[in-house]
Amino acid sequence: MTDKRSATVWTFVVTSITAFMVALDNLVVTTALPQIRDDLGAGLEGLEWVVNAYTLPFAVLLLTGAALGDRLGRRAVFATGLGVFTLGSLGAALAPSIEALIAARAMQGVGAALVLPLSLTLLSAAVPPERRGAALGVWGAMSGLAVAVGPLVGGAITEGASWQWIFWLNVPIGLVTVPLALRRLTESRGPAGRLDLPGVAIISAGLLGVTLGLVRGESHGWTSPAVLTSLLAGAAGVGAFIAWERRVARRGGSPMLPMALFRRRGFAAVNAVSLLFSVGMFGSIFLLAQAxxxxxDYSPLEAGIRTLPWTAMPLLIAPIAGPLSDRIGGRPLIVAGMAIEAVSLAWLATILDTGADYAGLVPPFVLAGVGMALFFVPVASVALGSVPAEQEGLASGTNNAMRELGGVLGVAVLASVFAANGGYGSPGAFVDGTRPALWVGAAVLLTAAAVATLLPSPTRTAAPARTAASATPAAPATPAAAATPAAPRALPVVGRPSSV
Incomplete structure (x- = not known):
């Protein structure tokens, strides 16, 4: 085996393993939440932060992680992120309190934001152009597989050992892959533009304020000074971020997110749909996994197995939806997917009851999985097709960040609806809270379907690399910039299923 071929194989192995691990930690915790609540004495607010502490820094730092790789070296930043993720996993496994667990999950999110986009770029640079589509398709399938088996793995580990072992699992993998990355991956850099660190700080503070207000609203009172101050400060922070990004662009700088992109109808619409999709779907998954x-009264393992009609369905539908997207464009599939998602949640809200039989939940679970596949398969190509070729990397990172943020808002909003109508006191109280939350999720997804009709038509895949990327629900779209043997600019991944 030549040195070049050996380097390619090692790059594929390391990046695929890390992509699987980072994606797995999005959903693996869902079936462990009841045990975490019992062991650490956590309430609904604490459980929300166990999820959101991971996804919030992931979303905010995704674009910055890619830019840091361009500037400081992708291998170095990738290995650093993997080390941070491993330390966060160790902290989560040893957490003596819910506060310590939340802090460790936030560290995991920071590491994931550095690892995931650079894993795609490193792999794209290492693989010959004629094999790149297949390699990236397998990389994406690993992420999709992690999402499908996440609740099952979490349930099996929680029942067979304890919820702490969900995080212990990452530690030996990280200890092995960090030195492998430093020794076996080829270092590369991209255009070293200025980092928009003020923009990162402003949007981080704004989103934290909004999320904090939403999470605390029901328990502290929506009109309480603390909640109102948090929501208003968060909204002001988001507004300040928009103003700052416009200012940076006017002065010829490198904004974290050029606001001019949102003047494009396709770009604005696909990101709005992505945000709404995550709000409706992943806020619902947060509650249904616990239900x-x-x-x-299923055990963690039994609950994980029973999520498979939902989470595994995209892997079965993607081979059909991918070629269909090439023929008719992405807009019809996304509209149909959002409408199917809305129907599935409305169906679940109608039949959910303490006396319901699991067999009755299977059809809406299957529908939900079909709807997810119809969204995940074409969304990468639609997002990239909405901007010029030189801005595809930024478009992909933005779309992925919007889905992560949607997950944060979805958990916060739907959990607030849940808390206002029910609680953990009894199975009946849990159902009373979950039903209206599912109706809200269905309404959000119906709105997403309406917004998706604004996508330009046709929104077809335009290159073989994109077609290959759409073959799995998690496959990343590969821009033309990544199709040369030289190291491409860091490309944050699009098409990976968003997290709970």
Whole structure:
């Protein structure tokens, strides 16, 4: 085996393993939430932060992680991110309190934001152009597989050992892959533009304020000074971020997110749909994953198995939806997917009851999985097709960040609806809270379907690399910039299923 071929193989192995691990930690915790609540004495607010502490820094730092790789070296930043993720996993496994667990999950999110986009770029640079589509397709399939088996793995580990082992699992993998990355991956850099660190700080503070207000609203009162101050400060922070980014662009700088992109109808619409999709779907998953244990009294493993009709369905539908997207464009699939998602949640809201039989939940679970596939398969190509070729990397990172942010808002909003109408006191109380939350999720997804009709038509894949990328629900779209043997500019991944 030549040195070049050996380097390619090692790059594929390391980046695929890390992509699987980072994606797995999005959903692996869902079936462990009831046990975490019991062991650490956490309330609903604490459980929300166990999820959101991971996804919030992931979303905010995704674009910055790619830019840091361009500037400081992708291998170095990738290995650093993997080390941070491993330390966060160790902290989560040893967490003696819910506060310590939340802090460790935030560290994991920071590491994931450095690892995931650079894993794609490193792999793209290492693989010969004629094999790049297949390699990236397998890389994406690993992420999709992690999402599909996440609740199952979490349930099996929680039942067979304890919820702490969900995080212990990452530690030996990280200890092995960090030195492998430093020794086996080829270092590369991209255009070293200025980092928009003020923009990162402003949007981080704004989103934290909004999320904090939403999470605390029901328990502290929506009109309480603390909640109102948090929401208003968060909204002001988001507004300040928009103003700052415009200012940086006017002065010829490098904004974290050029606001001019949102003047494009396709770009604005696909990001709005992505945000709404995550709000509706992943806020619902947060509650339904717990309902399988709190209402139906399934063990963690049994609950994980029973999520498979939902989470595994995209892997089965993607081979059909991918070629269909090439023929008719992405807009019809996304509109149909959002409408199907809305129907599935409305169906679940109608039939969910303490006396319901699991067999009755399977059809809406399957529908939900079909709808997810119809969204995940074409969204990468639609997002990239909405901007010029030189801005595809930025478009991909923005779309992925919007889905992560949607997950944060979805958990916060739907959990607030849940808390206002029910609680953890009994199975009946849990159902009373979950039903209206699912109706809200269905309404959000119906709105997403309406917004998706604004996508330009046709929104077809334009290059073989994109077609290959759409073959799996998690496959990243590969821009033309990444199709040369030289190291491409860091490309934050698009098409990976967003997290809970």
């Amino acid at each position: 399988l244990q709190n209402v139906f």
